Amino acid sequence: MKNKFDIIIQNAKIVDVNTHLLSDESVIIVDKGVIQKIGTMELLETSEATRIWDAEEKLILPGFINTHCHLFQTFMRGLGKDLTFIKWMNNSVRLMMPNLDEEAIYLAAMVGCMEAIKSGNTTLVDFMYAHVKPHYADYVLKAFDDCGIRGVLARGMTDVERLPGSPVKPASYATAADSLAEVDRSRGMYLDHPRISFAVAPSVIWGMTADGLKEIAAYAEIKGMIVTMHILETVDDDQFSLDKYGKTTMRVLEDVGILDTDFLGVHAIRVSEDDLALFKKYQTRISYNPLANMILGSGVAPIVDFTKHGINISLGTDGAASNDSQNLIEVMKAGALLQKVHNHDSAALSAWEIFSMATDQGAACINMQDQIGSLTVGKKADLIAVDFQKPNTTPSYDPIASLVYSGNSENIAMAMVEGEIIFDHCLFIKFDEKEILSRAQQKAEEIYRFSMEKNNFVRDV
Ligand SMILES: [Zn+2]
Structure with a gap:
């Protein structure tokens, strides 16, 4: 019988922060908000999950x-x-x-x-x-x-x-x-x-x-x-x-x-x-x-x-x-x-x-080194998936150098916090992005207009 978890991320790329090389591991198992296991595809023989998230070769980072x-x-x-x-x-x-x-x-x-x-x-x-x-x-x-x-x-x-x-x-x-x-x-x-x-x-x-x-x-x-x-x-x-x-x-x-x-x-x-x-x-x-x-x-x-x-x-x-x-x-x-x-x-x-x-x-x-900041078994499952199959990051030899010097928001495909996927395939899960942006634009314009009329300060140009 297989052990049951909340989420299995499979087909992931994982980089070893010590050697800076890609590791053989490609599976991350998350349960109750925490990273439970990191390992090779063999983990799938003994594990199942409510949700499988296929990384399709994306890099998983903290x-x-x-x-x-x-x-x-x-x-x-x-x-x-x-x-x-x-x-x-x-x-x-x-x-x-x-x-x-x-x-x-x-x-x-x-x-x-x-x-x-x-x-x-x-x-x-x-x-x-x-x-x-x-x-x-x-x-x-x-x-x-x-x-x-x-x-x-x-x-x-x-x-x-x-x-x-x-x-x-x-x-x-x-x-x-x-x-x-x-x-x-x-x-x-x-x-x-x-x-x-x-x-x-x-x-x-x-x-x-x-x-x-x-x-x-x-x-x-x-x-x-x-x-x-x-x-x-x-x-x-x-x-x-x-x-x-x-x-x-x-x-x-x-x-x-x-x-x-x-x-x-x-x-x-x-x-x-x-x-x-x-x-x-x-x-x-x-x-x-x-x-x-x-x-x-x-x-x-x-x-x-x-x-x-x-x-x-x-x-x-x-x-x-x-x-x-x-x-x-x-x-x-x-x-x-x-x-x-x-x-x-x-x-x-x-x-x-x-x-x-x-x-x-x-x-x-911020005194959270025991909870977040690395992909470590026992830490909170706060992680992202980075998609390097974009024009700005192709080819990629060292993924971190690619991310820092060539990366942008387009490369971020998924974000998970406390074991919950909050951003998936570039879409927010918990709210409607367009609705929030439209309300924000309208509200900001109102306050800006009011502030200019009230004019707390003599504006400089
Ligand atoms: Zn500041």
């Missing part, structure tokens, strides 16, 4: 992990382009964010998740700071639930009355205590959800008070949550910190206890020797967001130096206001190329190294 995005910004795609940083901010995020409503947050998150899934992304960390009303994160959570992606809701927090360059109180202002109470409330709604978890996200050094940061650090330690924050993105970040505290950003974060937490720093571009020493000392993890860094002209994160010091690196798209896409394949390519340019060395960062940042290192950066 799904990609995006450790930094702002899904609400999907509605700000393309706004404020080619302006200086503060002008970009005033013409995109600060223009639209105060006018978002519940439906807009939901639809923006759905569109962002759709684009993510289509490009092989099965887990994302949403740094959600558009809290025009405190409960707006609920609508991102609903999108996670509806679309089937694995989502980490990193609750954004801003507890200063004025942000630099802004004449008004931040739309997302709340005391740290109020924001943390909201995290508790949201967690309570999704306690046993297999795909949804939480993190805390103090915005940036100039968006938080020192007392607020202390409260957040203490909370995260007790709850065992990761803390994620924008750090060292521009020269202004550290200058603000030096002016206000007489210390660099990283030294302030050390003082307030943030570095004692499982801390994921986002950007880390303007990094000094002292910052690097602190990254090593506290095992700070980094989210590398090369496309957003290029679009805003922020600079280049010294990723090659970080890897030499054993620092865990993951990848982020950042929000669509600064990146204009939520596509991690693009981020892998740009991320590798940018390091080659920065180091004047074509061997500076390889396709396999950046693939690791999108998968196993990404998982480690």
Whole structure:
């Protein structure tokens, strides 16, 4: 008698991440959301399943992990382009964010998740700071639930009355205590959800008070949550910190206890020797967001130096206001190329190294290394099927080099999260793609029109 499972993936190609060669294995057995077996066709003699998914020679890979995005910004795609940083901010995020409503947050998150899934992304960390009303994160959570992606809701927090360059109180202002109470409330709604978890996200050094940061650090330690924050993105970040505290950003974060937490720093571009020493000392993890860094002209994160010091690196798209896409394949390519340019060395960062940042290192950066990030028996069945029989990837000799340098969303044929196929033969399973896109377009146009009429800021051209 055969053993019965939920899903058998057969005729798959599987690549050995150690040798970089295709293995003899071609069968993956999934049950109760977990990878139960990986082996040769012989496994089929002893196994049967409710569903057989024939990979037809497609490559099965672990799904990609995006450790930094702002899904609400999907509605700000393309706004404020080619302006200086503060002008970009005033013409995109600060223009639209105060006018978002519940439906807009939901639809923006759905569109962002759709684009993510289509490009092989099965887990994302949403740094959600558009809290025009405190409960707006609920609508991102609903999108996670509806679309089937694995989502980490990193609750954004801003507890200063004025942000630099802004004449008004931040739309997302709340005391740290109020924001943390909201995290508790949201967690309570999704306690046993297999795909949804939480993190805390103090915005940036100039968006938080020192007392607020202390409260957040203490909370995260007790709850065992990761803390994620924008750090060292521009020269202004550290200058603000030096002016206000007489210390660099990283030294302030050390003082307030943030570095004692499982801390994921986002950007880390303007990094000094002292910052690097602190990254090593506290095992700070980094989210590398090369496309957003290029679009805003922020600079280049010294990723090659970080890897030499054993620092865990993951990848982020950042929000669509600064990146204009939520596509991690693009981020892998740009991320590798940018390091080659920065180091004047074509061997500076390889396709396999950046693939690791999108998968196993990404998982480690969010404390999920025991659950996701590789095709391993016992881990969650979060995986994708990559179809290389496309013009852009024919011929293919090294599949990971093909994917990183030649791949695009067209190559992603299937995505599975927690053992559930959510995207199959390039179609979403859990919702109607066209219906969501049409609603999103209409809603975004309404909010844009309203925002322009209300004109919170003098627009720059
Ligand atoms: Zn960001």
